[in-house]
Amino acid sequence: LGVEVEVAMIPKHEKERRSSESLLMSQFPVTLKKQLVDDWEFVTQLGKLVKxxxxxxxxxILTKYLEYRVKKDNKISDSCAEVTKGLRCYFDKALPAMLLYKKEQKQYKEEIKxxxxxxxxxxxxxxxxxxxxLPELLSSVNMEEDALNKLQQKLLDILKFLQ
Incomplete structure (x- = not known):
């Protein structure tokens, strides 16, 4: 009941934004979720870092995804190229800031010079x-709801490709 009251008090545009942000997580492939859990366990519990x-x-991976889209669509869409370019950029910035576990910090400093x-x-x-x-990062980006939904569909397509 408390949650329902809280949700009722959220402005409509905020509810829409929150629902679209959760789209990515709600459709995250189960096999990839398991991969994430295994990865966490190997690094944090067993101290095994990836080579x-x-x-x-x-x-x-992103280059192969673009090649896959070209084969499937017989062309490369600007938006697809833009999303992969953006992902690469986000990845490079986010990795040292929020994607590494504590035990991986030293390895990062040794490898990335x-x-x-x-x-x-x-x-x-x-x-x-x-x-x-990404849902957390995208929530701070001022983006039209329609554009955000299209972006999330492309991101889900990349996840399915990864799977």
């Missing part, structure tokens, strides 16, 4: 962690 550089890298992009070193495990954080 770097990963193969394929985040860069490689100079102008090396994290997306050319890290792989799918860390990319999945970004997808979990």
């Amino acid at each position: 770097l550089p990963r193969s394929p890298t985040v860069d490689g 100079g102008d090396v992009s994290p997306s050319t070193v890290y792989g799918a495990e860390h990319l999945l962690r970004l997808f979990v954080k």
